[in-house]
Amino acid sequence: MPPKLKFVDLFSCGGGMSSGFIRQGSFQTIGAVDLEVAKPSHGIGATFCNDTYERNLGLRPMSADLAITTPDEVASHFGFTASDVDVLISCAPCTGFSQKQSRNHIKDDRRNQLVERAADFAEAWRPKYVVIENVKELLRGRHKHHFQALHERLAQLGYDVFAEIHDLKEFGLPQSRIRSLIVAKLNGTFHLELPRVNKHRTVRDAIGHLPALQAGATSQKDEMHTCPNLKGVSLERMKAIPRNGGSWIDLTEEQAHLRMDRLMSLPTILQFWKTARVRRRTSPLAFLVRTYQILRTDNAVWRTGCVSASPPFSCARLVNIKIAAISCGR
């Protein structure tokens, strides 16, 4: 049997990516690094994901800030040398790229720069492959310059960079989950043909065998099988959603009281106005009025201090509408 390829997982979290590599059978982990942060407000070490990684993969990740930790520090922590590393995995946080976070339409989150750290590690270790997974906005979104900078540096280092966007339901995940996949190969060209499933897997296919639970209960046989303690309107809403692919968009007018409102505060809207593009075209008042006009025609209501819209709007969608309101309204 050929020797296993050795990988290091940066931003290793609970080890999702590492587990995929291990399950494939030809790889072994020789290092992993994660600072165990979710929201910056929760602080360092808040997620305990290094415990999870250790339990799943049998290797204790280094708890370190990858914004400042050097490749040498990681290598000496685990006792490997640069030539040991065949594959570098680097899945930096996606929160600052995702369009689902409305502030990402305005601000380039400081954490987005972590994407480019993969190039520093690739330069130091020269792995045969660099593998990155992130939200689709890494390749297509407003802050894609971080990927472009990484691409440029990897190309200068001699890597061929393959980058595609995929919906993971095409590969058997029981969820529509659209992700960027980037694989860079040193000294050679790279193209990946991924095997697709013939039939999409449903959530029922995946977990339908588990016994039904009451709201708030946990299975005695399996503590991971647990049901959120939904009450009142939340529970009613859940019951009202049609089975087999339904969503809150399917709720009827009679069930409108069960729809969940998405609220967006005036300060958030005014943040938009502050972006240079918007400010050049309109005053803050005109901007608010125009936003209101647009939303009013689209099943949204104006409330004290907030714009509120029922599904099918998401916050990100509201933001897009507001931006459109400015560009076409004057």
Ligand SMILES: C[S@@+](CC[C@H](N)C(=O)[O-])C[C@H]1O[C@@H](n2cnc3c(N)ncnc32)[C@H](O)[C@@H]1O
């Ligand atoms: C998207 S998750 C990675 C998921 C992982 N690849 C998997 O497959 O399970 C991003 C991880 O980056 C970590 N992280 C965020 N900022 C970091 C930093 N400055 N240094 C090191 N790790 C960081 C977080 O703790 C989080 O676990």
